Amino acid sequence: MTAIVVEGLERSFGEVLAVQGIDLRVEEGEIYGFLGPNGAGKTTTVRMLTTLLLPTGGRAGVAGFDVVAEARQVRASIGVALQEAALDPLMTGRELIRLQATLQGLPTAAGRKRADELLDRVDLSYAADRRVGGYSGGMKRRLDLAAALVHEPRVLFLDEPTTGLDPVSRKTIWEEVQALNDDGTTVFLTTQYLEEADQLADNVGIIDRGLIVAEGTPEELKGEVGNPHIELTVGEGAVPEAERVVAELGKLRPRKGDGRVLLEVENGAGDIPRVVRALDEAGIAVESLELVRPTLDDVFVEKTGHHLEGEDGSGTEPAEEEPAAT
């Protein structure tokens, strides 16, 4: 069965068309990674699919219900963890989950039991009676995830669940998402992290400027790009000259703006000696060299002409985790 069907979905804000008629299908039991840079239209799409925002065109169905005509049924079938972990800092973790249980219509006793189970599941029992304002970023995300699971939803929407988290917290969230999916929950996951989509998603949709520019399994998409590339770091100011020298040996890719030269080559490692030789003959010192297999960023570059990651530093390294208050 199809968990999410989207046909020609649009949303405009005044003159700005934030989502420009997208189509997608997510099968039940799948993890769908919705990948794109900031402002690409990911959150607007999620807000429409979760009934928080009315579409201005097209249609969408979630768990078999229309997001406009049967919004209440959609809301009863989905769990939502939004981008900014919409938590009240003055509530305790336990109060929040119990409130969520009431909102989902669970009887009081069942809600209390479920809250205890979920707090235990996300390893927050020890902090359940502390105010959320004192939680670390990772704890907040785990609590948000637990709240989204109160009613055992068929479809779970996670809007950038690991943005701003440290690697350990990211991994914990990934494991939890994978475990939920193993239990049969369909997951619609937006992310700007390539690795996240690559690790978790069965299928990936890449969105840029409100349009889906590529869709498929991560392997299919990377396969479309084809060749690996050599990533060279050369001395300060030598990038233009290095690009001129190696341009004849392969296909130059757009720069990431950090002193690296990216050259797509046909023979992989076999091309490294002649690239090094050419640079050596031109008197350009190579500081480092790496052969990189195609990534989803390469797919993004192929489809849009610019990088998903790295140009402004976004999407490459997560922010430092703030310490947990005691």
Place this chain on the structure above:
Amino acid sequence: MSELATGARVVGALGARSIRQTFRRPQLISPIVVFPTLLLAIQTGGAGAGIALPGFPPVQSFLQFMLAGSMMQSMMLAGNSGGIAFAVDIEMGFTDRLFASPIPRFAIVLGRLAGTAALGLFASLWFLAIGLIFGAHIEGGVPGALLAIALITTSAIAVGGIGAAIALRTGSASVVQGLFPLVLVVLFLSSAFFPQELMVEPAKTIAEYNPFSFIVEGVREPIISGIEAKQTLEAVAAIAGIILLGLWLSASALRHRLRTG
């Protein structure tokens, strides 16, 4: 469980959260309790001789006269605090959590108003207790006190409805907070702190038509003389009018917010 019972349970849960939120955030509770109590103390201590002025209604003490005004002030600031808290919820995205739940969306507004009503109840009890401790008589006895409490509690729903509407329309806590001085202007242009008969123009005419004058007189009468049908009915009519206006504005602002995201 029936739809109505489920809705009532959700409104109760959201109301309880709203009360907890107010008591856990000093900047929300202090305008409701501290500011009106201080103003009551200052006015009672400094202007107590005012009751001897010709035309001042017959009262046992200035404190007895002032109790209704202080309850009104506290209740109106509770409504304003409720609006601020609602706007904070919108700013931090907490309302998205509520909007994404399978509940009637107007229950979110009603939950907030239930919390504000509880704060109105608290305000009326607080000032009645202060009045009794410092020697004020409630001339209408227990029924009079209960009437004053009921009028203040329902007024809180009325004022809270306006606050909720502004919060929903603007989504900005600072805008709602900016209405604080307006609350005082509305109060001072009513008979909350001074008898209407002794006011000068144009304040006197404004106070005569200010719906909050009708409410404050409805609350004051059972305290200073006893329950009077005319004042009570006028107060109920004013409260009902403001409640309807607040609910209509809130419903309209809610629709606008859901349409525009």
